[in-house]
Amino acid sequence: MTAKEIRQTYLDFFKSKQHQIVASAPIVVKNDPTLMFTNAGMNQFKDLFLGEATVKYPRVADTQRCLRVSGKHNDLEEVGIDTYHHTMFEMLGNWSFGDYFKKEAIAWSWELLTEVYKIPKDQLYVSIFEGDDSEGLPRDTEAFELWKHYVDEDRIILGNKKDNFWEMGDTGPCGPCSEIHVDCRPLEERNAVSGKSLVNADHPQVIEIWNNVFMQFNRLKDGSLQALPTQHVDTGMGFERLVRVLQGKTSNYDSDVFQPLIQFISEKSGFEYVSSAEPSESGWNEAVAMRVMADHIRAISFVIADGQLPSNNKAGYVIRRILRRAVRYAYTFLNLKEPFLNQLVPVLAD
Template sequence: MWTSSEIRKQFLEYFQQKGHTIVESSSLVPIDDPTLLFTNAGMNQFKDVFLGIDKRNYVRATTSQKCVRAGGKHNDLDTVGRTPRHHTFFEMLGNFSFGDYFKREAITYAWEFLTEVVKLSPERLWITIYKDDDEAAEIWPQVTNVPPEKIIRLGEADNFWSMGDTGPCGPCSEIMYDRGVEYACSEDCAIGVCDCNRWLEIWNLVFMQYNRDEEGNLTPLPRPSIDTGMGLERLTSVLQGKDSNFDTDLFIPIIKQIEKLTGKVYDPGDAGFPFRVIADHSRACTFLIADGVLPSNDGRGYVLRRILRRAVRFGKVLGIEEPFLYKNVDVVSDIMSEAYPDLLKKSDFVRDVIRMEEERFFVTLHEGMRKVEEILLRTRQQGAELISGEDAFMMYDTYGFPLDLMEDVASENGFEVDTEGFEKMMEQQRDRARNANKGENAFAQDRILAELLAELPATIFSGYNQLEDQSQVIALLVDNEKVNEVWAKEIILVTAATPFYAQSGGQIADIGIIKGQNGTLNVTQVHKIAEWILHYGKLDGKMAVGEQVTLTVDKQRRLDTARNHTATHLLHRALRQVLGEHAQQKGSLVEPERLRFDFSHLAAVTEEELCEIENLVNEAIWSMHDVSKVVKSLDEARDMGAVALFGEKYGDQVRVVSVDDISMELCGGTHVNNTGEIGLFKLLSEGSVGSGLRRIEAVTGRYALDYFNAVEKELKSIAAVLR
């Protein structure tokens, strides 16, 4: 019998043999995509490639992608455990073509893998296609011998895929597995007629061949692409002959662990619903926390908190009255560590986060239930049947009592909750939607600029070795339009090469001037979009495309920023030495004046620990270690032991920044050549910015000296008063 690990491995190896590059699963936290709460499909990490904003050094890729659907538009949370197929966390097997092969090859590969590699019976397979996709209708019987009566045409809702309201889209073909007439819901059971347990969607092949404009018009893409997705859990259930995903080797060890914790025996029927919820949610919590999500009251953290607390509530249904979910982490890690070895390294931290959240929730339940009983009594005395949105929000805001739990308790007592009123009050407190719109607007703006620059060569970055360069202007942009020349305006300027560092990796952009024959651009911001570095600023005078210009970076600002960036690497290593390897970077801001560093840690850092951390950084500075920067393949860098940072997107070639044997990280930022150039490091503050998330602020070099001078001045002033 196939194991889930063998299926995953065979899939990736099959497509590797077909010329595909195996690409590692991206994080569950989408990188550079503010439109998504979580990674929810295999194509997410290639979205910029499909849109033409990004390019890779391969045109065929294959992945086994971690996905979560538990918030926003794609939300399977409420159906988890009730059906045999829905999950919050799942893996999507996929193969992708970026303008290389198209329908015939995609169909051939899918059919060959299913019927020849994993040996599914062709008799069990049916095909659905988009009603107007005559090309697919012609190809399927040619390459698979599927009879025409088993190729079903369906409408846009079922067999046409879009990335959004506008942009790349196209018809899709779905491969359906017929589980047998014994699973039919009726005599009329058929694909497209019912959605019963007989027909199981195995694989979706999306043929991206059109671009949809704002009016809904479809125009052919110059380079059609392929995006396919097949759920590992579903395929595993078929190959292991199981009626439910929860009966496969991906879930059974977790269910066995729950049996051990509860002393109860799992029932695959309705009575096993709590077991299935806990098993599913154990996977989601483990992977989300391992990918850097921590419980909180908004955004991704709120979704994680909701999943975790939902599992705890179903534990109570099974009679568990103390923290238990954290005990499932090791089981999940054992099942998945072959594909995701980092899980084992992070399991201690994941366990601690879950246990602490469980402990908080049990306190919340105890304190909150007394208040809920008061609300229920008051509502009953008023003769009402609806618990007000104000009361529900008060319970959420003051006691951390989740809305879905409030709804459950209300329902058990014959009441409903005014969810609309609750949402109105939530909207007053949060600006999540507004921030999301800003992110979507920024994403759309990047796409517009990428389309304008599409025919231009990539910008060469020369700023690692020099702060001044001469180059040719290859594009001038004003109000999202290309112009050949421009006078005294706010503009975007693109050159063939530039020494200006674009804002990325937590490091702010360079500033400086770009001087032409008849004008000077004051550069106030620099961004990188796909392959191009864009200089933003106010032009004094005139500039034209084709003109030779001199680009000069502000030297002092660059040096101050480089000091802080190298100090950030030293701080990261010191934190891990003092606090433990779980103290991973979760965010940073590197400016000329200061640095800010966010890291994972479940308790306040003590004064003694802060002192030790500061001393370690200063010792590294005063030891005058050389700082080397080399370019390696991603695999070589990992083999060297280089630290890859959470939330960063890496290409096949990466820059490794090393401080002798103290620190080694993947980093594209600017750094000093020797730690002695940093001069001095001073911690200014340490505090909490969220559950399990701490923040340090610090200064280096002349700004550290300014700090000590200010302290000395203040002490002298105090001494004068006391005298």
């Protein structure tokens, strides 16, 4: 399946589950003082979670462009170094605003991944929130019992607050979450070492693919948690990671989302893109530089299209940092001494 087909399959699946398909919100946030950029699919629905806006559609799905380069969620320095972090990424999401809850969210995520996308069940692991005494939060036994209908208990991982309690920022809607991880290693490696021990351990081939967040609380300015008026579901699946898995690649950058950009950079710079290069090996610096450029031009282009130009303060300064990082890698490792990033925009548009 191509990236476009994978995206459309997701939207069609949730449309069949009576979800309203809505447009992606702008990346640049203008009406929320706690955020500069949309960093998750749920940002545009924050008022609905808080009960401060009228729910028009109780079930919604979309694909949301997100940027994580500042504040609580900041992936900038990892981009290009590893194969699965990005400055801008697409978040495939489905939401329930006081409608369905854990039972349906878990069942549908499993159905889509294993029956529609055909990801082998023996390559999947799930996690649930183990609870946190300091917050007075119990273990999510409901999610645990629901997952037992689909996976063996030894594939259900108890996750701590860092990994399995999702918060948008220092304040705002939050709640326990249940992640789905996929083990993309070759069969021989999977048989030798259990993927369970590699979940949330920064292994490049054992990655989180989907997060089901069960919105139950609002984090107040004093740090306390207040129960939300109604319970909601907020799920997010990394589109670039999903495409990589379904296309059988070992890196997000080897999928058809990024390869047209990388091959263009490789051709124009005269350096071969060696996807498998490791640190200290020949081709590593050039490969990192190409990944940085391919990633950063997406972020820069979409943010500028949303009306935010590079500047020396706030959101504009963040974009300036991304632009500078792309130029620095191009100049230092690919010998691209003349303006070049602009040539990538038509490739991205295609």
